[in-house]
Amino acid sequence: MLGCGPAGAAAAITLAARGISVVAIDPRPSGEWEPGEGLPAAANAALRKLGVWPSFQAGGHLPASGFLSCWGSAEPAFRPALLDPRGPSWQLDRAAFNQMLRDAVGSVLPYRVTEVKRDGPQWTIAAADKPPISVNFIIDATGRSGRLRRSPRRVDSRLVGIAALLPDPFPGEAASIVEAVPEGWWYASRVPHDRLVVAFFTDASIAPTVNWTDLLGKTGFVGQRAGWPSAEKLRTVAAGSSTLESIAGPGWLAVGDAARAHDPLSSRGLHDALTSGIAAAEAISENTVTAYAEQVAADYRAYLKDLDWYYRQETRFPDSPFWALRQM
Numbered sequence: 001m002l003g004c005g006p007a008g009a010a011a012a013i014t015l016a017a018r019g020i021s022v023v024a025i026d027p028r029p030s031g032e033w034e035p036g037e038g039l040p041a042a043a044n045a046a047l048r049k050l051g052v053w054p055s056f057q058a059g060g061h062l063p064a065s066g067f068l069s070c071w072g073s074a075e076p077a078f079r080p081a082l083l084d085p086r087g088p089s090w091q092l093d094r095a096a097f098n099q100m101l102r103d104a105v106g107s108v109l110p111y112r113v114t115e116v117k118r119d120g121p122q123w124t125i126a127a128a129d130k131p132p133i134s135v136n137f138i139i140d141a142t143g144r145s146g147r148l149r150r151s152p153r154r155v156d157s158r159l160v161g162i163a164a165l166l167p168d169p170f171p172g173e174a175a176s177i178v179e180a181v182p183e184g185w186w187y188a189s190r191v192p193h194d195r196l197v198v199a200f201f202t203d204a205s206i207a208p209t210v211n212w213t214d215l216l217g218k219t220g221f222v223g224q225r226a227g228w229p230s231a232e233k234l235r236t237v238a239a240g241s242s243t244l245e246s247i248a249g250p251g252w253l254a255v256g257d258a259a260r261a262h263d264p265l266s267s268r269g270l271h272d273a274l275t276s277g278i279a280a281a282e283a284i285s286e287n288t289v290t291a292y293a294e295q296v297a298a299d300y301r302a303y304l305k306d307l308d309w310y311y312r313q314e315t316r317f318p319d320s321p322f323w324a325l326r327q328m
């Protein structure tokens with residue numbers, strides 16, 4: 001298992017439960033904060049399947065009361081969590097969530113894999129200053145950067161997120177907010193320990209010209225929710241849609257963001273990381289890897305259509321380069 005984020009962990013847990021021996025490798029300490037904290041209720045079933053539901057429930061994650069969306073209109077629309085029969089979505093302590101999944105995997109080698117080579121039916125995995133490891137199948141779960149990929153990657157949008165983790169001035173406010181602005185869109189969500197994630201999403205070509213604090217000051221809702229902070233520690237990360245041209249090949253397959261990465265507007269990155277990890281492990285043990293790869297590719301095509309439709313619902317900024325790029 002190359003990488004042990006949510007997708008790699010889900011695949012490793014499922015393979016081990018089926019009696020398949022797994023070596024999980026990931027150099028990143030799982031206690032680090034990273035953006036990606038909204039987990040839809042649809043993911044509850046995957047967490048149950050992985051056997052981590054009791055630890056998830058004890059993990060202090062918060063239920064969202066709903067979504068306030070300012071998209072396509074200056075008038076906000078509120079969608080209460082009550083309307084979803086599966087229950088509320090979750091506002092995660094993301095570091096604790098990653099740690100919970102790692103704990104369920106058991107041992108993870110803290111190596112950065114530098115190369116994978118196929119020698120006949122075997123793979124040799126190389127990591128700096130470590131002895132090589134031989135395996136008969138590799139799962140690429142290295143996320144969207146995917147430097148070990150076995151297939152070219154197609155980039156469908158160059159969205160970037162500029163995110164901050166801040167003290168929450170109103171920790172009792174349980175709704176998450178999405179707000180479209182001429183330069184892109186904002187997102188704010190409380191997370192455990194009285195913190196608030198505030199992220200601005202824009203195009204990579206626009207990001208260098210962005211003054212995060214000034215733009216936040218011009219929002220109708222997100223700035224007020226965040227208490228008009230000036231962010232000191234901002235994290236800029238790739239957040240657009242992209243996919244491998246082939247999701248699987250002889251002796252390998254890809255899961256989670258390594259296979260295809262979603263725009264965070266869709267709130268499906270973590271859900272699909274968990275479900276694709278489980279599905280990939282089942283496909284390996286049942287010898288149905290081709291069907292797995294076809295399903296992932298078909299889901300991604302359907303997602304792109306839905307995303308295109310959603311971006312076209314925002315018609316207030318016809319002269320803005322950000323929206324023009326997404327409404328061609």
Ligand SMILES: Cc1cc2nc3c(=O)[nH]c(=O)nc-3n(C[C@H](O)[C@H](O)[C@H](O)COP(=O)(O)OP(=O)(O)OC[C@H]3O[C@@H](n4cnc5c(N)ncnc54)[C@H](O)[C@@H]3O)c2cc1C
Binds near residue numbers: 271
């Ligand atoms: C700004 C932003 C906001 C987001 N918000 C949300 C959200 O609200 N809800 C949601 O569902 N999703 C969200 N996402 C997406 C979500 O975070 C990802 O979809 C999810 O983390 C994918 O999980 P993964 O396991 O596939 O990849 P990752 O979480 O990226 O894990 C990949 C792992 O591979 C390891 N790795 C990389 N290279 C190597 C190597 N060479 N050797 C060994 N290991 C390696 C890394 O250390 C890492 O631990 C957001 C994404 C961004 C960028």
